[in-house]
Amino acid sequence: MCGIAGLYYPQTPKPVDPARIRAMADVQAHRGPDGSGLWTAPGVGLGHRRLSIIDLTGSPQPMASADGALTVTYNGEIYNFADLRAELQARGAVFVTSGDTEVLLHGWAAWGPAMLERLNGMFAFALHDARRQCLFLARDRLGVKPLHYVELSDGAVAFASELKGVLAHPLVRRDPDIRAVEDYMAFGYVPDDACIVAGVKKLAAGHSLLIERGRPVPAPSRWWGVDFSNRATGSAKALEEELVALMRGAVRSRMVSDVPLGAFLSGGVDSSAVVALMAEASGRAVKTCTIGFDEVGHDERSHAAQIAERFATDHRERVVAADDFALIDTLVAAFDEPFADASALATYRVCELAREQVTVALSGDGADEAMAGYRRYKFQAAEERVRGLLPEHLRTRVFGALGRAYPKADWAPRAFRAKTTLLALAENGAEAYARAVGVTTPALRAALFSDTAKQALGGHRAEDRYVRAMRDAPARDALDRAQYADFQHWLPGDILTKTDRTSMAIGLEAREPLLDYRLVEFAATLPVSMRLRGGQGKWLMKRSMERYLPKDILYRPKMGFVTPVSAWFRGPLADEAARLAKSRVLGGMFDPAAIARLAADHRSGRADHGRTLWQLVMLERAMERLFG
Template sequence: MCGFAGIFHLTSPKPVDPARVERMCDAIAHRGPDGFGVWTAPGVGMGHRRLSIIDIAGSPQPMASTDGRAMLLFNGEIYNYRELRAELAAQGAVFHTDGDSEVIIAAYQRWGADCVSRLAGMFTFAIYDLDRREMLIVRDRLGVKPLFYASLPDGSLIFGSELKALTAHPGLRREIDPLAVEDYLAWGYVPDHRCILNGVQKLPAGHLLVLRHGEPAPAPRQWWDVSFADRRKGSAADHSAELIHLMRDAVTSRMVADVPLGAFLSGGVDSSSVVALMAEASANPVRTCSIGFDVKALDESAYAERIARQFGTNHVNRTVSPDDFEAVDHLAWMFDEPFADASALPTWRVCQLARESVTVALSGDGADEAFAGYRRHVFQHREDRVRSLIPDAIRGPLFGTLGRLYPKADWAPRPLRAKTTLLSLAGSSMDAYASAISVTGPLARAGLYSPEYLRLRGDYRAEQPFIDCMANAPARSGLDRAQYADLKFWLPGDILTKVDRASMAVSLEAREPLLDHRLIEFAATLPEGERIHGTQGKWLLKDTMRRYLPDDILFRPKQGFVTPIAQWFRGPLAGAARAIAADTRNGGGALARTGWFDAARLSAIAEAHIAGTSDYSRLLWQLLMLDRSLGRLGLA
């Protein structure tokens, strides 16, 4: 696990200043504190920061091929590198190291860009081919590892593992992309089709770029996709047997490391499943860690400790105060772009705890997206059944009217909060799911903007790319389309961004066995009844893990990390909430200086929340993180 940065001259092979590449790498030194290297040639510069995991002393980067005709930058892990190494050696390849980096170069020299389909793992890498005078840049199937790039006015293209690497280059202009603000307020993060900086792009998951001197930068080319279009034959028992085989293989392949290794353990289904399979495969006790909160309603540590006892792990639990608001500015540094998933705070804290004893930690991320584990998946599945029974001409007016008349009752027990469901049933399946997954809806967003920003935004709406993703999915049903969009849009933009930045900020490698691409491809072919069974999502996974885990772990309500931001904005962050709304004459910050928001509306929102008459905590958190991120990047 590492970080890298580079410069590629598209127009002509001009010399690259090694010091400039070094500065770009220094900006992401936290991703790789164990080693550093820079290599330049006419028209290209490559720099690397290494976190040593496998072949600790023997795989420095940038790495040259055996014949010196190719140079590699690599961030990630290839879990099937030993099998590939044996296959390539049988075909004449010569290896001088024991790591996975050299295997990538040999695979490229043997199979060209098609080598990517043979790699199982999480990765971004860049290979410069000295004979072809071209560079291949690749991102893994699901977007576990990030890659940013931008074309500069001098004819060069710069790239790096984090936005920090690019902003360290003096040629990059720092201008806000106004449409990224619309995207961010809708989703709580800036999705992969956009960046907060105008002109910066993110290489999409499962895509690659081929750069050549003398040619403009091409559009990325997709090399992998997941299909929900087919249904697996056979019985649930057969599928369960295949599932446990795939899970065992995914977990054991990610337990290979030359440094201490452990796991995050929340006591939920997914992390408990990973720990159970690690304990089964390990001759020694697994190291696990979790964090608890000193507020009982937020604390899940008892579940984690129960699983730790069951599997005899070396478990460490630390209780932290939920009053962690002082970390806001560090979060802005960590993520560069505005990022409003408040669970980033506890994720960072558990990564810090893990790093005290291990360098690699396995997590349970990805199972909810792959196996339909979110409550919204169950709702989507049920609502689509209703939509299929009632013609659109009747359903739209009927449920639309009922939804508008039904009172908004956030205070009521969940079964009585029917307004959202009624309005969802009035619309299309894709519109309803986009609304369910968004943080701030289109009407609420429009009410925040100034006339100037509304002109800049034009007719663009953040939900449309998500809806397009669902519409173009290789899928049969609304549930298929929802899961596909989760995997392609939500997962890389939110979940994987959160885990990558939080773990790499403390130089910890996080591995996600439940995102093994073979497991994802298997899950996408399951019958809907094996994904959602009654009111239970993720049914086949839970039923399969009954041989390891008790039912009250498998079937308890999903909680996840919770951060008490509502209380913060009525207490220690009340001043920050008011400052967000202030205009520049009254101490307003970066957000106010954009001129894109209605200051009076923001002030009313802040005061209503502080007074306790409304709960605007999620929106205020979004606005605060946007303000701090813009300020840190010097964008306003």
């Protein structure tokens, strides 16, 4: 696991200053504290920061082929590299290292861009081919590893793992993109098809970019996407056995490491399943770690301890305060772009705990998206059934009127907060789901944005990307479409960004076995009833894990990392919320009076705007850091 950076001149092969490449790489030193390297040639420069995991001393980067024609800088892990190595050796390739990096060089020589289809792993890499006079950038299927790039005024393309890497180049203009601010305020993160710095792009998950000398920089090409349009056949028992085999294989392939390895253990279904399969495959006690909270309603330590005892893991836990907001500036520095998923606080702490003993940790990320584990999928499915009972014109009129008349009762028990559901039923499924995954509603954003910002947005609306994704999804069912859209946006933009930045901030490699692409492809073919049944998400996965895990773990209500931001803004951060109305960096984009009302209404208890206030705090800190 590493950080990469580089420059490429597609038109005129200008000299590349090695110091510039080094600066772009070294600003990402946290991603690779074990070593650094750089390589330059006319018109190209590649930089690397290394976190040593496989072949600790024998695979320095950037790495060149024996004849010097190919050079690669690479971030990630290729889990099937041993099989690919054997296949390439059978074709005559001669390897001089024992790691996975060299597989990329020989793989490109043998198969070119088609090599990507053979890779099973998480990765972002840049490969220069002197013979073909090109630079090839690629990102893994699900977007586990990041890659940013930008076209500069001197004709170069600069790229780096993190935004701070490209910003280290002096020719990158630092202008905010108001459309990305709209996207962030809608979802709590800047999606992968946007960037807070205008002109900077992120290579999307499952995409590659081939830049050839003498030609304009093209649009990226998609080389993989999840497909929900096919359905698996067979009995529940047969599909269950296939699922277990895929999960077992995914976990075992991610346990290959030349450094200490462990797992995050929350006590939920996903991390418990990963630990169970690790224990089955390991000849020694699995190292596990858990973060607990000093608020009983948010503390899962007892569930994690139950799993740790069941599988005799080497278990460690740590309690953190519920008001652990001292990490704000640390997170702002780690994420670069504004990021408002408050569970990043807990994720950082559990990575910090893991890093004290291990360099690699397996997580349970991805199962909710692949197996339909989120509660919102259940609501979406139920709402779609209701939508199917009434003609659209009647449904829009009836539920729209009821929703507008129903009071907004943030303070009431969940069963009595029907306004959102009624308004959702008045919309089509895609529009409703796009709002369901959001944080701040379009109406509230419109009230907060200044007139200048609204004009600059030019009609751009964050939810439209979700509507398009669901409309164009290769899918059969409304649940398929919701999951597909989450794979396009939520998973890479929120979940995987959170895990990558928090783990890499302290030099820890996180691996996600439940996002093995073969497992994801299989899950996408499952009949809806095998994913969501009787209001129970991840139905087949839970059933398949009954042989490993107790039912009180499998079927207890989902908790997850919960950070009490609403309480913070009525307590220790109340003054911080009020101060936002006077913020210099927010003033041009937002109406100060509207922010003041928002903070006052929240503090008094008239409304719950905790998540939106958290968004504004994180946005302000990020904007100050990026744009001064």
